[in-house]
Amino acid sequence: ARSGRVAEAITAYEQLFADRTRVLGPDAPDTLFTRNNLAGLLGRSGRVVEAIAAFEQLLADLRRVLGPDAPHALTARSNLAGLLGESGRVAEAIAAYEQLLADQIRILGPDAPQTQTTRDSLASWFATSGRVVEAIAGYEQLLADRTRVLGPDSSDTLATRNTLASLLAGAGRLAEAITAFEQLLADQRRVLDPDAPQTLATRDSLAFWLGESGRVAEAITAYEQLLAVQSRMLGPDDPGTLATRRNVAALLGRSGRVAEAITAYEQLLADQCRVLGADAPDSLATRDSIAELLCRSGRVAEAVAAYEHLLADQCRVLGPDATDTLETRQTLARSLGESGRLAEAITAFEQLWADQVRVLGEDAPDTLATRSNLARWLGRSGRVAEAIGALEQLWADQVRVLGADAPDTLTTRNNLAGWLGRSGRVAEAITAFEQLLADRTRLLGPDHPDTLATRSNLAWALGESGRVAEAITAFEQLLADQRRVLGSDDPQTLFTRSNLAGSLGRSGRVAEAITAFEQLLADQRRVLCPDDPQTLFTRSNLAGLLAESGRLAEAVTAFEELLADRTRLLGPEAPQTVTTRNNLDWLEQRRSDREES
Incomplete structure (x- = not known):
């Protein structure tokens, strides 16, 4: 065993x-x-x-x-x-x-x-279960009792401090969490040893949360320093050393250095195959990370192929019902959807759901997560009424199984509100987002990433209802808070800038919107990567606004370049590619009509 x-x-x-x-x-x-x-x-x-x-x-x-x-x-x-x-x-x-x-x-x-x-x-x-405030209070009381009974330097006391710091981070209180990890690290170095496994684990956690707080460069440096110690103490082939290399690769990808990240993962995979074997769980996990990075960077067709090969090996090594195998089926189905193969994605999710009910039970978290993904792709395929019905049923089951305040339950409420808005039931969506915002603020605090994301969705719904001025104000206030809490380069911060620029365009402030999208595009190319789906989305919005402002030649060039990239990344028949081609055809016809007149 x-x-x-x-x-x-x-x-x-x-x-x-x-x-x-x-x-x-x-x-x-x-x-x-x-x-x-x-x-x-x-x-x-x-x-x-x-x-x-x-x-x-x-x-x-x-x-x-x-x-x-x-x-x-x-x-x-x-x-x-x-x-x-x-x-x-x-x-x-x-x-x-x-x-x-x-x-x-x-x-x-x-x-x-x-x-x-x-x-x-x-x-x-x-x-x-989402009762984060109670969890933090429970660990604070436990820490006090363990300090009293066992002493401040006992291993259980130090472990409780580690868990409490992680909870603070998960609750969005990143500054407090980072301080807690730094203080814990100092005590572990004093009590245990600078190179003790627990000390190294805390350094790993500190580096991770530095990255999550937007301090990516510091996080990469921290991981690289940790990697040097692990290579010296444990050896370059130790599982812990290899795990740190994987974390460095992940941060490189997050910082926009996608080519370096993929290279780092590929080098890591080669060493894992040599040391652990090609079929070892960690080797398979690295292949999963490579496929995920390919998908996130817009190379969706390659990601689908990578997931299909990984799934075949997991079925052979782990068995078709193993947790990791089922998880890969989940990500493969999602990638099929991202590549525009919506019908296949829906079928894959439906088959996965049936197997998870058999293997895990109908109320297992992974089973419920598959139902959530299925509803998403039903909606994206145009079956919005079915998506709403599926999410309403899922919400009821999550309340029964997980509780009304569980994170997954709140996520389903968020998704349901979004599809209500897209179906034209915008007033209901606004009410749902307002109620969700109140609950997330109560449970998680005002600065938690999920709370900030709900504010973003509420601002979007306000814009969809025609209350564009209110939406712009909401996005501006949210952007200031995200820059303070998450950092200027966090993907959610960049996403809010996209929404703000779009709202400016809808309000008639087209010149401001074009400037905002141009600045955003430069930052997305630097932080994400040129082929990231969000970068491509910004290029599409910018091209549309150039056309709206009468700069037709620039718009045509922008759409031509976008069409070439989407065809290369997604294939000629992907929905995004078809939409871009249609926009280009319409724009060229419009330019031709203008020249004839």
């Missing part, structure tokens, strides 16, 4: 269970312990529904044989609660942990290690 050969381990435990039942009896402690290990392995292998059933049966027998307060019974309850959460039954998981915590406090005491571990798990599931 530790070497990753989980299927063989399951078979071995099943045989051991049968033998121990025959020799010792079904109620012997060793037999029950074997059942616990077998159930845990079923969960690790992705057979979560079977694992939950196994733990429920085991728990009933432990209570009967050992008593409800026996340590093994409490451990089984903890394992069962964790699997309920992993299966998407988050509300049940939280309730199970709360009941377990009450019993552990009664039996073991509030300061027992097992009790504190349950508090840790409970706070973690609060975060997963």
Whole structure:
């Protein structure tokens, strides 16, 4: 099991269970312990529904044989609660942990290690369910108690500080999180060792969140320094060293250095294949990252081919029902949609949904995520009424399974509001976005990226309703906040500049809009890459505004260049390519008519 050969381990435990039942009896402690290990392995292998059933049966027998307060019974309850959460039954998981915590406090005491571990798990599931404020409060209280009981320098205390810093970052409080990681790093260097694994892990987290905060150059430097230490301490072929190289490649891609990023990934993949093997999980994960970067940079046809090859290998190595295999089917379906093969994408999502229901259960988070993606592509294919109906049903199920405040539930509300707006039900969309904004502000705070994204969507809906002046004001205020919180080069900040420029054009301020799009285009080429879909979208908008302002020759040239690039990247029949060709044909006809007159 530790070497990753989980299927063989399951078979071995099943045989051991049968033998121990025959020799010792079904109620012997060793037999029950074997059942616990077998159930845990079923969960690790992705057979979560079977694992939950196994733990429920085991728990009933432990209570009967050992008593409800026996340590093994409490451990089984903890394992069962964790699997309920992993299966998407988050509300049940939280309730199970709360009941377990009450019993552990009664039996073991509030300061027992097992009790504190349950508090840790409970706070973690609060975060997963969207109850971020409660999660942060839970970890702050746990940190105070661990500091009191174990001391400020104990490994569990330091680990709690790490988790709390990560939660602050996830809540959008990036400045606080970065400070917390910096302080933690100083203490780990003092208490543990500058090169201790936990210290290196904190340096990794600090570098990651520097990147997320928009300080990409600092993040790359931090990763490169970490990489030097890991190469010296662990060796160039250590999994940790290879993982850091992967993070550097990811940041290079995010900073717009796409060619360097792809080269870094390809070099990493070659080393992973040599060290770990071509079929190792990390090697397959790097191939996934390369395909994702190809898709994000606009090379969608190449991305589809890469995902198809990866999927074939995952089916062979991991099996068709493995979690990573199912995830690749998800990204492949999405790439098919991005390449304009909408009908194939919808079919792929429908087939994936059916398989996830069979393997994971209908309420598993990944199953619900596939329903969300299916609704998106139904809408993009023009089946907007079906998309709205699918999202309404998904919302109801997420409220039941995850809770009304869970992040995924809020995302579905966001998507539903967007499709309401696109279907012409703009007043309903505005109301839905306003209500969502209030809830995200309450749960996540005003500066969380999701809260800022909701403000962007609300401003868009205001513009769609004809309230263009209000939309421009909303986008301007949002842009100032995004620059402060996320940084000027963050993709969301750039997206808001695009929306603001578009709103200026719709309001008749065409010259200002053209200037705004030209400045944005220069920054997108620098930060994203020339072939990024958003860069191409800006070029399309700019060409349209040039035509609207009467600069027809410039507009024709811009559309011709855009058509060549979209044909190269997406193919001649992709929807974006066809739209560009139609715009160019119309514009050339308009120019011809003007010349004749």
